[in-house]
Amino acid sequence: MKVLISIAILLLASSAIVRGQCTASVGFVCITQTQSNRIAKDLDELKAARDLIVKLKAVDAATDVERMAWKNYQGFTEAAIAVLQKGIADREAVIALQQKALELYATLVDRLTAEINKPKTAWQKFITTLRDIALLAGGIAIGRAGL
Amino acid sequence: MSMIDPNIFERQSPAIKVGILCVAFLVLLGFVLFVVDQCDSKIAHSKIDKARANVNAALEQVNAAKATVANDRVDEAVALDHVKSAANDVITASNATDDAKAQANAALANYNAAVAAKQPTGTTAEDLQRKLDALDQ
Numbered sequence: 059m060k061v062l063i064s065i066a067i068l069l070l071a072s073s074a075i076v077r078g079q080c081t082a083s084v085g086f087v088c089i090t091q092t093q094s095n096r097i098a099k100d101l102d103e104l105k106a107a108r109d110l111i112v113k114l115k116a117v118d119a120a121t122d123v124e125r126m127a128w129k130n131y132q133g134f135t136e137a138a139i140a141v142l143q144k145g146i147a148d149r150e151a152v153i154a155l156q157q158k159a160l161e162l163y164a165t166l167v168d169r170l171t172a173e174i175n176k177p178k179t180a181w182q183k184f185i186t187t188l189r190d191i192a193l194l195a196g197g198i199a200i201g202r203a204g205l
Numbered sequence: 206m207s208m209i210d211p212n213i214f215e216r217q218s219p220a221i222k223v224g225i226l227c228v229a230f231l232v233l234l235g236f237v238l239f240v241v242d243q244c245d246s247k248i249a250h251s252k253i254d255k256a257r258a259n260v261n262a263a264l265e266q267v268n269a270a271k272a273t274v275a276n277d278r279v280d281e282a283v284a285l286d287h288v289k290s291a292a293n294d295v296i297t298a299s300n301a302t303d304d305a306k307a308q309a310n311a312a313l314a315n316y317n318a319a320v321a322a323k324q325p326t327g328t329t330a331e332d333l334q335r336k337l338d339a340l341d342q
Binding site for chain 1: 231234235238239241242245249252253256257259260263264266267270271273274277278280281284285287288290291292294295297298299301302304305306308309311312313315316318319320322323324325326327328329330332333336337339340
């Protein structure tokens with residue numbers, strides 16, 4: 059009987075010693091080593107997952123910025139194409155106006171050439187003839203006066 | 206009383222009469238030819254002046270159009286600068302996206318490694334506290 063009581067006391071005492079490694083109190087929780095190891099691994103995964111989320115958000119933001127840059131590029135390109143098309147149209151207008159000016163200039167040159175090459179008018183012929191007659195008459199008069 | 210005798214022409218000899226008539230005819234013919242020549246000259250010069258005015262007007266239009274083209278060149282240069290700047294922005298943004306993707310891939314690799322890693326052994330309360338502090342940062 060004493061032996062049984064001693065064994066019981068020994069078991070109770072050893073149990074008390076084991077429990078004494080972690081005494082639950084307010085603000086403290088006792089966990090096993092396995093749980094601690096598992097929490098450590100989960101914390102590592104959580105940290106990696108948070109980091110991944112941050113990086114994915116950065117990718118998202120960078121993609122938005124890139125999309126906006128492409129949109130701006132498209133807008134500026136379309137505006138530049140419109141400006142270039144206007145420039146081409148204006149240059150074609152200049153060419154057309156220059157062509158028209160050349161035609162008008164050719165007309166002017168033709169008229170001036172015709173004016174220069176115009177044959178003597180009746181008035182000019184009349185004046186020339188009168189001059190010739192006057193010269194002839196003058197010559198005759200001088201000749202008679204000399205005789 | 207007129208100083209000129211009105212019968213002076215009748216009192217001249219026939220030869221002088223013929224001479225006077227010839228001179229009068231020549232004067233009249235000369236006047237007519239002169240008037241016709243002046244009209245013809247006026248018409249010709251009018252056509253030339255009109256052609257010259259047309260040329261000047263066309264040249265003014267050409268100059269105005271050239272001024273417009275010069276302004277177009279400025280606008281084109283500005284527009285092309287905008288395009289170049291936008292293209293540079295696209296390149297910069299694309300590089301930033303590539304960098305972010307590379308970092309995200311590295312983070313994904315870290316996460317996969319963390320998931321695949323074996324559980325640690327002998328984790329202490331200090332280890333857990335350190336990991337928690339790292340999480341809060």
